[in-house]
Amino acid sequence: MLTFLSRRLLASIIVLLLASYLVYILSANAGDPLEALRTSTAKNKEELIEQRIQQLGLNVPTPLRYFLWLGGILKVFVGHFTLGQTISGTPVTTAVGNAAIVTLQLIIASVVLAIIFGVLIGITTALRQYSGYDYTVTFLAFLFFSLPSFFIAVVLKAYLGITFNNYLADPHVAWWAYVFIPLIIGGAAAGVSGGTRRFRFVTFVIATIATLAVVVFIAATNWFVTPTLGAADIVIVAIVSVALALLVTVLTTGLRNRKALYTGLTAVAVGLVAYFPFIQISGQLQLWSLSLLGLLTIAVGLLIGYLYGGHDRGQSMRNGAIIAFITGLVIVINRFMQSWNVYVNEVVSGRPIATVGSGTPDLNSMTSSFWIHGLDTYTHLLLPTISLCLISIAGYSRYMRSNLLDVMNSDYIRTARAKGLNQRTVVMRHAFRNSLIPLTTIVAFDLGALLGGAVITENVFAWSGMGKLFTDALHNVDVNSLMGYFVVAGVAVVVFNLLADVAYSALDPRIRIAA
Amino acid sequence: MSQLPPIEPDLNEAAAGAAAPSTVAATDQQSNFELKEVEGLSQGRIVWRRFLRHRGAMISAVILLLVVLMAFTSEGIDAAGITIHGWWPYTYTQLTTLHGGGAPTWQHPFGEDSLGRDMFAIVMRGCQQSLTIVFVVGIISVVIGVIIGAASGFFRGWIDTILMRFTDIVLIIPLIVLTATLGRRYGAHGPLILAVVLGLASWTALARLVRGDFLSLREREFVDAARVAGASPWRIMMVHILPNAIGVIIVNTTLLMSATILTESAVSFLGFGVQAPDVSLGSVIGEYQAAFATRPWLFFWPAAFIVIISLTINFIGDGLRDAFDPRQKRALNKAARKAAAAAREKARAESAASTQPA
Numbered sequence: 058m059l060t061f062l063s064r065r066l067l068a069s070i071i072v073l074l075l076a077s078y079l080v081y082i083l084s085a086n087a088g089d090p091l092e093a094l095r096t097s098t099a100k101n102k103e104e105l106i107e108q109r110i111q112q113l114g115l116n117v118p119t120p121l122r123y124f125l126w127l128g129g130i131l132k133v134f135v136g137h138f139t140l141g142q143t144i145s146g147t148p149v150t151t152a153v154g155n156a157a158i159v160t161l162q163l164i165i166a167s168v169v170l171a172i173i174f175g176v177l178i179g180i181t182t183a184l185r186q187y188s189g190y191d192y193t194v195t196f197l198a199f200l201f202f203s204l205p206s207f208f209i210a211v212v213l214k215a216y217l218g219i220t221f222n223n224y225l226a227d228p229h230v231a232w233w234a235y236v237f238i239p240l241i242i243g244g245a246a247a248g249v250s251g252g253t254r255r256f257r258f259v260t261f262v263i264a265t266i267a268t269l270a271v272v273v274f275i276a277a278t279n280w281f282v283t284p285t286l287g288a289a290d291i292v293i294v295a296i297v298s299v300a301l302a303l304l305v306t307v308l309t310t311g312l313r314n315r316k317a318l319y320t321g322l323t324a325v326a327v328g329l330v331a332y333f334p335f336i337q338i339s340g341q342l343q344l345w346s347l348s349l350l351g352l353l354t355i356a357v358g359l360l361i362g363y364l365y366g367g368h369d370r371g372q373s374m375r376n377g378a379i380i381a382f383i384t385g386l387v388i389v390i391n392r393f394m395q396s397w398n399v400y401v402n403e404v405v406s407g408r409p410i411a412t413v414g415s416g417t418p419d420l421n422s423m424t425s426s427f428w429i430h431g432l433d434t435y436t437h438l439l440l441p442t443i444s445l446c447l448i449s450i451a452g453y454s455r456y457m458r459s460n461l462l463d464v465m466n467s468d469y470i471r472t473a474r475a476k477g478l479n480q481r482t483v484v485m486r487h488a489f490r491n492s493l494i495p496l497t498t499i500v501a502f503d504l505g506a507l508l509g510g511a512v513i514t515e516n517v518f519a520w521s522g523m524g525k526l527f528t529d530a531l532h533n534v535d536v537n538s539l540m541g542y543f544v545v546a547g548v549a550v551v552v553f554n555l556l557a558d559v560a561y562s563a564l565d566p567r568i569r570i571a572a
Numbered sequence: 573m574s575q576l577p578p579i580e581p582d583l584n585e586a587a588a589g590a591a592a593p594s595t596v597a598a599t600d601q602q603s604n605f606e607l608k609e610v611e612g613l614s615q616g617r618i619v620w621r622r623f624l625r626h627r628g629a630m631i632s633a634v635i636l637l638l639v640v641l642m643a644f645t646s647e648g649i650d651a652a653g654i655t656i657h658g659w660w661p662y663t664y665t666q667l668t669t670l671h672g673g674g675a676p677t678w679q680h681p682f683g684e685d686s687l688g689r690d691m692f693a694i695v696m697r698g699c700q701q702s703l704t705i706v707f708v709v710g711i712i713s714v715v716i717g718v719i720i721g722a723a724s725g726f727f728r729g730w731i732d733t734i735l736m737r738f739t740d741i742v743l744i745i746p747l748i749v750l751t752a753t754l755g756r757r758y759g760a761h762g763p764l765i766l767a768v769v770l771g772l773a774s775w776t777a778l779a780r781l782v783r784g785d786f787l788s789l790r791e792r793e794f795v796d797a798a799r800v801a802g803a804s805p806w807r808i809m810m811v812h813i814l815p816n817a818i819g820v821i822i823v824n825t826t827l828l829m830s831a832t833i834l835t836e837s838a839v840s841f842l843g844f845g846v847q848a849p850d851v852s853l854g855s856v857i858g859e860y861q862a863a864f865a866t867r868p869w870l871f872f873w874p875a876a877f878i879v880i881i882s883l884t885i886n887f888i889g890d891g892l893r894d895a896f897d898p899r900q901k902r903a904l905n906k907a908a909r910k911a912a913a914a915a916r917e918k919a920r921a922e923s924a925a926s927t928q929p930a
Contacts, residue, residue: 068737076741080753087756199890203882205834207841207857208875215864509746513838517861527749528842531756543749550744 062555069551078123080543081536085119090144090534112142113537126540140544141537143530149541152526157508157545159415160522162434163515164507167442171449172500178450179457180489181249186462190248194454201451210444210517214412218440221281222408225401230276239268282401284394291332294391298325298384305379309372311481316367321380323365324358328384339392343427347389354385393435396428400436404429411437413519441518445511449503456499460492494564498557505553509546619819622895629891632884639880643699646692662690664697665849676869683869685860695873698853701846702881705767705836710829712771717778718814718821724779725786726809736783743776751835755844763846770839774832778824785817819896826889830882837878853878 089095090113094106110116114125129139140149182191201209243265250260275281286293302321303312310317335350342350358381362374401409404417404424409432411417417433424430464470465488473487512524519525523542530538613621623629648658662668662680667688671677674684674691682691724735742750754769789795790813798812837854839845841861846852848859853874860870 072737072740072744075737076744079741080745080749083750083753083757087753199883199886200879203830203834203879203886205837205841205854205857205875205878205882207838207861208878211857211861211864211871219865506746509749512748512752513841516842528752531752531844534756539753543745546746546749547744550746 062559065555065558069555073547073551074127076547077127077540077543081123081126081540082119084531084534084539085122085536087531088534090115090536093533109144112146113144126537130544140541143538144533144535149537152538153523153541153545156521156523156526156542159520160508160511160515160524162415163438163441163511163520163522164445164504166438167445167449168500168504168507170442171446171453172496174446175450175453176457176493176496178454180461180484182454183458183461183465184484185248185251188248188251190245193248198451198455201447204448206444206448206511206513207517209447210441210514213440213444214517217443218410218412221410225282225409226407228279228282230272235269235272235276238272239265242268283398285391285397290391290395291329294332294387295325295329298328298380298387301383301387302380305383306376308481308485309376309379311479314369314372316365316369317362317373317376320358320362320365320373320377323361324377324381325384327357327361328354328381328388332388335388336392336395339428340426347427351382351385354381357381393428393432396426396432400429400432404433405436409436410439412440415520415522441511441514441520444517445507445514453496453499457492457496460495461488464488464492494561497560497564501553501557501560505550508549508553509542619895623891626891626894628887629894632887632891635880636884636888639699639877639884640703643696643703647696647700658696660690660693660696662693664689664693664851666690666693674867674869682873683867685870686863686867691869691873694851694856695853695877698851698856698874699877699881701763701850701852702833702836702854702878705763705770705852706829706832706881706885708764708767709771709774709832709836710825712768713775713778713828714821714825716772717775718782720775721779721782722786722809722814722817725783726790726805726813728787732783735779739776739779742773747773747835748838751839752842752844755839759839759845760847763850763852766836766845770832770836774828774835778821778828781820781824782817785820786813789813789816819892823889823893823896826885826892830885830889833878833882833885 091106091109094102094109097105099105114122117125126141129141132138138150140153143149143152178194182194185191243261246264247257247261250257278286299322302325306312306314306318306321312318355378358377358379359374360377361381362372362377363370365373365377367373397409401407404420405411415434415437417437420430420433470483470488473483478487509523509527511522512527514520515522515524516528523545526538527542529535530542644658646658646660647664649656668680668684668690670684670686670688671679674680674686674688676683676691680690680692682695684691685694720735720739724732750773751770754773755766758765758769786809795808795812798808803812833853836845836852837857840852840854841858843855843858846855848855856874857871857878860867864871
């Protein structure tokens with residue numbers, strides 16, 4: 058294993074070096090870095106040009122200048138690491154560092170959401186192969202593959218963002234929302250549920266009525282304007298948490314496992330007891346203290362499962378931990394919603410869904426509340442995240458579908474069925490886990506590629522992340538910035554490819570890396 | 573190779589037959605039906621027939637053909653010094669009088685832009701350029717990818733090592749970085765040069781796939797036979813191995829082309845691709861994205877054509893993949909399909925009957 062890793066790493070470094078040479082030559086020849094100065098009207102033009110030539114070492118021929126740049130990196134061994142200066146004279150390392158943080162912020166949420174939804178859609182389409190639901194999703198996946206990312210981004214910006222903001226200014230639910238939203242959700246639920254015609258019809262009716270009730274509730278309480286009922290919020294938190302607890306229990310252990318079920322419900326009850334104290338202290342919380350509370354929540358969930366005991370204590374504990382965490386999440390989301398009104402009216406004057414940038418400028422001077430800052434980040438993340446998500450979801454769901462179909466046709470699944478396991482155990486315990494293994498590779502590749510910045514999405518939503526760094530550098534023929542960008546992007550690709558290989562061999566015992 | 577190897581498959585078949593006689597009979601019967609239909613047809617004709625029966629792919633092919641015809645006849649051809657006028661009264665650079673803010677009218681069905689240029693003409697010109705780029709990139713990628721993949725898969729050894737490391741070098745540079753950097757330099761020289769440059773950047777995946785196919789095909793008996801008969805490496809590669817790898821190549825080239833139209837439009841959208849005054853679908857969208865809320869026709873028409881082209885090529889690729897898939901057991905016409913289904917049903921009933929305790 059170690060031999061394999063070191064050999065791969067060595068090969069990757071050589072490949073990276075050669076690729077960086079290629080990129081350096083290409084980008085240095087992409088245009089004239091002095092173009093802006095040459096056309097300027099400044100009196101000391103000649104002087105400025107001369108100064109920049111000195112600053113960027115432009116009098117050295119390109120093939121040799123690369124080695125000056127490489128020398129800066131190699132100085133890491135003597136503690137003078139540098140990636141050179143940008144065209145405006147600031148160090149590249151700071152620019153790249155800032156951009157990388159922004160990009161990380163952008164892609165983490167979208168990757169997590171894309172995995173969750175992609176896996177969900179992939180599983181349901183695989184289990185309902187050749188149904189109307191499957192065909193609809195297949196067609197939609199094809200459509201999203203074929204949509205240019207900038208098209209999705211611009212449409213989201215113009216329709217979702219602006220329409221929603223207009224809705225907030227004048228909260229009035231149109232008649233079609235009462236008709237089409239419930240029908241679509243009901244249809245999807247019926248498609249997913251499968252089974253006999255009667256069963257599907259009942260599912261359709263229940264899902265439609267439930268969705269209609271939610272829409273009516275939202276319209277009646279102007280939920281999107283003031284998404285809170287004050288102290289009565291605890292009722293909503295209770296309903297949502299219990300529903301999620303039941304769902305998690307059905308999927309992981311089944312309702313038959315009473316100990317696991319009671320563990321989950323107890324975890325929800327503990328969460329509800331802690332609700333009011335949490336709201337009391339929430340004003341003083343920061344990210345780190347909230348994370349500590351999250352860990353504590355998981356520990357409490359584990360403890361509840363442990364105390365219930367029984368012969369499969371492990372399952373109860375796992376169930377307890379998952380449900381405790383979800384309940385905590387619901388409460389935190391509720392807390393965010395209580396700040397929503399303040400945020401909308403006092404910070405962004407009624408138009409919360411941002412279409413530009415990664416944060417409201419000078420928010421720090423307005424408030425230091427963790428919750429307001431969080432909301433600000435989310436509203437700025439919303440649209441770019443959706444547009445990044447949609448395309449990844451299309452890919453992941455197709456991939457997951459074919460994986461699961463492969464696995465479901467394998468012999469050990471037939472064995473599992475033959476020994477009398479029920480559908481839930483076969484799918485969740487035997488098939489689902491194994492079908493996730495190949496997905497790790499794809500996700501790792503994607504992450505590596507995305508760290509190079511979602512160039513188009515960042516461009517449309519005016520985020521100044523890695524993609525912006527790249528396009529700006531290329532526009533100005535700022536070779537050092539571009540190389541700084543490439544170092545991060547290239548290393549990310551190499552590292553994540555390596556991680557994908559290692560993860561695959563760790564997860565799938567049939568794959569052995571030849572040392 | 574005068575001695576035949578011992579025939580092992582027979583043994584396996586016998587064992588399988590002993591285990592489940594009825595299933596073997598059923599599959600035999602089924603494959604008989606399939607064989608009867610493709611009897612006496614070459615592999616190419618079988619694939620072609622399967623493709624013709626793929627409804628989504630055929631509809632897509634017709635639509636794509638219509639788009640190509642419309643794009644090239646309406647605006648005429650203006651390349652390499654040859655100018656042929658099309659049937660559309662306006663050209664993409666011609667300024668016309670602006671009516672009502674440029675909203676679509678009978679005279680200008682796609683509307684006009686802010687300068688009064690006819691949007692239909694612009695979109696058709698954009699389609700021409702985008703389609704040209706897609707096809708040129710496809711051709712260049714195939715040539716480079718097949719040569720590199722074939723050489724490294726067939727010769728192996730140090731040639732393989734060098735070529736694959738070279739592929740890695742190109743592969744490690746994100747495609748958008750490579751294409752945008754090259755486009756920044758060569759985009760102003762016209763779409764053809766841009767297409768060549770994009771082609772030089774997008775052959776890598778194809779090379780790897782072709783290499784994989786060649787690696788496995790070169791170990792097959794017919795290659796040994798050809799070598800013993802004295803064929804040169806070039807002849808073995810071109811005449812014996814390449815036709816067997818053609819499925820992988822065609823399918824992946826199609827998928828590459830549908831990805832290329834997205835790459836090209838992304839690069840042009842960022843302003844590093846096709847340069848004004850010439851237009852491509854991506855550059856039109858990039859130019860008018862700010863006008864989206866007020867004059868959506870400037871945005872929607874070019875976007876619709878990108879989606880149409882990309883979607884149809886994707887569906888054609890899907891149809892080709894199904895057609896080339898040797899595991900595809902679908903019988904070729906309805907009657908044969910019904911007969912096969914009936915045979916399966918019968919076999920199933922038989923096996924069910926035999927497993928029932930007497």
